[in-house]
Amino acid sequence: MNLTERFMQALQSTEQQRDPAPLVELYTEDGTSENLTRETHRGHDGAQQFWTAYLGNFQDIRSEFTHHADGERLGVMEWVSRGTLKDGRPIEYRGVSIIEKDGERVAAFRTYYDSAAFVAPAADTNGA
Template sequence: MPALADTFISALHRLESDRDTDTIASLFADDASLSNPLVSYDDGGVDAAKTFWSHYRDAFDEIASEFRAVTQTEGVAFLEWRSRGSIDGEAFDYGGVSVLEEADGKIAAFRTYFDSAQIPRAHSTGGEGSGRSGKPEIAVTGKKNGEDDLETAQREAAEQRAKGGYS
């Protein structure tokens, strides 16, 4: 697992700097699951990983993550991180923890935990190089009133927080 955690961190940095989704997606098993507080892909494998990481990167104008601690046990790695960047020119700084579960040298499950209220919501489709300009390169499912899955999840999380709880 040490090599896989290090490889994941390196691939994430490539995704953040160069928008390289192929490298990070290739680390996932064919039946891998991925989730964060806003979206979840169960047993989607490499295709789901590519969609998950494309959505992640396209949400930001700029983003860079640093890892404060990596703790590993047999088949599981816990990564504490902090990400900084901008969305529509508004700076953000948020932190969280990600869990990687390994099976046969691949990531079988990826879960990440953070407070979504710490991230500003995008107000435009983004500018040149933001990844949010023009039409999305990936199919967006679950549209509701013109919202994509991430927008719906963000709205629902905000409504839940307004009621005094979290989704």
């Protein structure tokens, strides 16, 4: 199994168990994690913080991978995630994640997704 496939499997395990350890184990000592906030988390502690914060957005979440590719230096994953936000609202959103590889370890993780899915719908002020 290549690193991209191991990463996908570790993410699904992390989501099911609500424990980021399977993902953190895949990172290099100075690996980075970054999402749309552009805040960079470094190292194993940073990966732990990044994935713990990710899980903290949801009551439950499950990612399904629709496409992936694994090259010598990069892995790319397209996905759809479905679940329930902390406030009880259902969520479904799509995105793409990229891993930069250092051998069989994650040197950098970046993810891009439809952040509009996280915005609560405006209250209906017309009484309808």
